[in-house]
Amino acid sequence: MSIAERMIRTTYPEHLGDIDRRALAACIQACVDCVQACTACADACLSEDAVADLTKCVGTDLDCADVCDATARVLSRHTGYDANLTRAVLEACRVACASCADECERHAAMHEHCRVCAEACRGCEEACARLRDAL
């Protein structure tokens, strides 16, 4: 059980049913994994000989990491919960992940770090869409 699940289970926010609780924990975990993948992928791109072909990928990775980081934090808070904000943040995160997945997929055949990162971004894109639809 991830820390996100343990903390949600511990605090039992009452406005959430069982299904939403699972979707919430999954989305937080997906965001956290995506921060990690994008930060490491940006750095790995910088170390490639072909860095000049990967600068867009670095920029997209960094944007995605920052948006996913903020999203994980907002989703971890229920005090002062605001459905409009949660929806807008999930939408921004979904777009950031889709954009980064698109870019990383272009380099996935050449660079294993882009392949793993694209996978993490797609997973987070879907988790954000699923949670948004469940709200």
Added chain:
Amino acid sequence: MSIAERMIRTTYPEHLGDIDRRALAACIQACVDCVQACTACADACLSEDAVADLTKCVGTDLDCADVCDATARVLSRHTGYDANLTRAVLEACRVACASCADECERHAAMHEHCRVCAEACRGCEEACARLRDAL
């Protein structure tokens, strides 16, 4: 001249005209100020005797700080610029700032830190809306 303006002037991203450049620098500065105001306001709320009445304000402050922080970073990058992402992030930031301004205004008469913070949030809400419309 703020650091944001100096850095934008230094790098002259070519896809920006003069007006947009000013709107961009103003929005980054507004986000950065809002992070600072919200982080300090959350802490000041925690130190009040009436903290039990301010817990929603703390949560809203923290959400707003995190979203503004990510927004300032995304707006400071032009490599891999993606208008869809910028628009979605500006919208999330606008909602976070409006929500925090609403909550802080409720306590502005009692707590000076909420008054200053509400002002910073309103300024950032408007700067985000203005930049979004200029894109």
Added chain:
Amino acid sequence: MSIAERMIRTTYPEHLGDIDRRALAACIQACVDCVQACTACADACLSEDAVADLTKCVGTDLDCADVCDATARVLSRHTGYDANLTRAVLEACRVACASCADECERHAAMHEHCRVCAEACRGCEEACARLRDAL
């Protein structure tokens, strides 16, 4: 295998041996878990009736989350690697985690979220010390 481990395995930074690679991945994961635990614990404290007794805990949680977040990011980068910086960041993170664990342990019998958070903080404190000694 965590995302941190997969990304480190993918990019094989050459200045790291097998043992250090494992210590590095474990420390990144511990930091990421700690961000998550501290962010959720701060929020859970805000929702307690006894919030007035938990304000120090909220502050310590937030400090710890921010320092662990920066540490995870710095540890995920090898381009421009600087042993002095890594050591100073690990030391700051170790202190932040120890301080937060101390505070959360004081409330662990009363609040399950503090118990889980204290555990995450102790784990991260030890991971930081271990990685620092391995460098």
Added chain:
Amino acid sequence: MSIAERMIRTTYPEHLGDIDRRALAACIQACVDCVQACTACADACLSEDAVADLTKCVGTDLDCADVCDATARVLSRHTGYDANLTRAVLEACRVACASCADECERHAAMHEHCRVCAEACRGCEEACARLRDAL
């Protein structure tokens, strides 16, 4: 008057005298400026034809931005204030800024963004040292 100064003036943490209050506000502002300069400099480096010569600079910029960001947040909190943590965080920030200033200065003659960024980093390095000595 910066937002940092206004918020500190608003909340008057009692454990601070006048001189420390000014040093604290100056250090928060220096950190915030440094986040902004480093984030923009990393992006500007990515857009240079000579990006292959600037990858170390990008990595150092990103590390410095993340550490300064966490430092500004920790310094903005007084609830749960812990002198050991503040000192360790200031030391990590001082090292990150010195390291980034060193790297950016190497490119300052060629790249205006590195020149402005080096200046912001030196300013923050000094502000961290000054505040640490005042504690």
